[in-house]
Amino acid sequence: MNNIGNLFLLALGAALKNEPLCEENISSEELLGLLQMAEAHQVLPMVFETVYGCAGADAQILRTYRLRSIQLVAIQAQKTAEFLPLLAQLRSAGAKPLVVKGLVCRSLYPKPDFRMSSDEDLLIEPEQTEVCHQVLTEFGLTTPDPQSQAYELGYHRPDSYQYIELHRSLFPQESEAYGDLNRFFVDAHSRAVELDGIATLCPTDHMLYLILHAFKHFLHSGFGIRQVCDLTLFANRYGTEIDWKWILECCRQVRAEKFAAAMFRIGRKYLNLSLEESRYPLQWQAILVDENPLLEDILDAGVYGGSDMSRKHSSRLTLEAVSAQNRGETGSHGLLKSLFPTAQELEGRYPYLKDKPMLLPVAWTDRLVNYYLELAKTRANSPAESIRIGNDRIDLLKQYEILENS
16 A cells, blocks of 8 residues: 555544544655645545645645545535435335435534535335335425336436435345345334434444445445444444444355455455454454555555446456355356356346347346446446456455455
């Protein structure tokens, strides 16, 4: 890890404690790199505030990023202000949505609206889709296909930054790589609680979901450091209410044990995970794992692995590798299968395949056309680079024993 990465983690750790970073004589190059990394990981307001008073910090760089930070905080505050009455109206209409991540995680931070959320996630029981749709549309939000049977429906309003994801399950059922993760949350609604007045998953379910949501993105093209911050703060706040033994058993069932342990090691080393407050058990601490390769991957990924398009497209290889293993196949990590998935795998993106699987070639063609359109947009996006990154990340999955060494 380079010096800017170290500075970034120091600043982020200080921000989570609401403390300044007392780093003397920070160079313009270091300051710019630090703030660019914070922006890529959607933690700019937190990091900016903690480095603002550093001695010798470049005033012009600070002015530029101060304006960006103010804008981001204002947008997040507006989204929160719009979301709360919407949530109240859903409850008044008889719906029982559970808020996951987003608002619940923001409440853990010293300054909640400094923690960016691209959307708000609501978990509902499928039979409540219609009443939720009615309330959301009354608030001016629209969705492209209200009749879609996809596991989630995205709602937005053209004149607002608000974006709502209405989840009928937490993971897409059709995914061979991670669709079976839903089995851990079948009875989640019956275990729901209120945290700070917000109906949500119980602490054990929520912690497991934070781990598995990061795991899902790790199987794709990666995830950013903000997810580890959420995990750490949630553990510190609700650790006494978490069934750590059950979570470890769930992680072992899906080969996520070492991955999860590595995230907690990162939290302990850099992000103030408190063994006392979190009750993080010895059984977890005893897991032998090197967190550094995961940390390097996280810092390189940006939020949800979107640091560049080559990395984003590398997920075709990693997902196929995990899917092949789940099917009991060996040596099936090839590019061909990643480019031409089954109809079931593509149903979420192309709902018409559910009733008309014979149109699978049409879906393949559309995916490939969109891929090459994206290729044309940027030079930082090449098939050869995607394959290289994908193979490197397959090796990383093997290192954390998500994939078997063949």
